[in-house]
Amino acid sequence: MPYQNITVSTEDGIAVVTLNRPDVLNALNQATMDELVSALEEFEREGSVRCIVLTGAGRAFAAGADIKEMAGASAPEMLAGYRFQQWERIRKVTTPLIAAVNGFALGGGCELAMLCDMIVAAETAQFGQPEINLGIMPGAGGTQRLTRAIGKSRAMEMVLTGRPISARQAEACGLVSRVVPAETVLDEAKRLAKEIAAKGAVAVRLAKEAVLKAFDTHLEGGLDYERKCFYLLFATEDRSEGIAAFLEKRRPAFKGR
Amino acid sequence: MPDTIALEQANGVLTITLNRPDVLNAVNDLLAKELQDALRQGARDAAVRCLILTGAGRGFCSGADLRDRAGAITSYREHLQATFNPVILAMRTIEKPVLAAVNGVAAGAGCSLALAADLRVASDRASFIELFSRIGLVPDSGSTWFLPHLVGLGKALEMTYTADPVDASEALRIGLVNRVVPHEALISKTMELAGRLAAGPTKAYGLTKRAITYALGATLEQALEYEAQLQDVAGATADHREGVAAFLQKRQPKYEGR
Structure with a gap:
């Protein structure tokens, strides 16, 4: 499927999706979000991609929503639009998503990175929710995911001042899992993706679901959910293979079933 | 064309000369801005492979221009954030060698400026003074960070407490500068080193x-x-x-x- 605003490539069971509007710092307009959702859902349907890396071309990961596109919108239009349905569809993607944040991740760009399951950041990356400077506020999860990721006080300061934080600060407060030289950020994310792609696909999927459950349930519910996922995996071939390989001191050959 | 600095580019080396010799190259707002611009340009220009920072006239740099700031500054912090701090950070993050050719006195934030370079070649007439304590201030523009790394904790505190000048030979002995050369040979010797680095990887x-x-x-x-x-x-x-x-x-x- 030809895309205008993103590029897509696959290798060794992983996919790399690149936001490709570098001249506007990969601002997330409707067309880009549409293509992103199509690409991710196509991978889900097709089934051979077991981990997806999302990155941006040029200096930015994504510098936010397309402000021009929103400039004339009224509140009822924003409410009626399907803008946020796309974000919900990305949230429901079961394949692990890794954001390789190569530069600015601001506003919607920061929210998109946080919507991914892990963030690998270039040391030159910056994360911020600057919406307050435009008299608005984050609208695609920024107040919720940032707070859960880095805690109330730090999230509040970022959201209320609009000031960005550096990659190293983001690492120190747990927003990103690792920071690497800018030149290697995509390679690092791909290496991580390939490592995950080599695991048992059913186990990866259920483990991702269970970790995400931690965000929207109380501990007892989360533990129950975890245990059910855990039991379920005992019905998979991958579990038999994994345990046999461990006992025989060899590498497992998972089949994803 | 900048007013307060002079730029010269040859053989891969960009030489930035602080050019307010009548005030020993004290840094006013304009100089800080022009220096930031020059460093940004030096960082971007692929033809620039090494930078030299030096001063016109008798001094290297006498720090912040106190006369320029009199009365006008409400917060030293904001002043530093707008003037010296971006310059110091640019010198440390520009991924090319930066040499200071210290031609005379480097005082206060002017000393910090010399310390922010990767290497220091000093004239035998150079001196380094952490002047801040003489007017009841703390060292700024990176001196608190550079000094202990370059000369160790004890010397760092001695230099900052006493605000006594450290001459070129003492600076060489304690590791504050990399080389000392006769005053007349400062530019040629620094250019020689810069040219060698600019031809390197x-x-x-x-x-x-x-x-x-x-x-x-x-x-x-x-x-x-x-x-x-x-x-x-x-x-x-x-x-x-x-x-x-x-x-x-x-x-x-x-x-x-x-």
């Missing part, structure tokens, strides 16, 4: 600077990991291929900084 120099800066704030484990990551970057450069080829062919390498 400057991309690798830039990564080396990044790695060493990182290591100052890291554990050994972190530094080892970071070196390994950067070695992948350096290993992919044309200069690395050229260096290996030249070694095998027993000839001098021709590096291009990429």
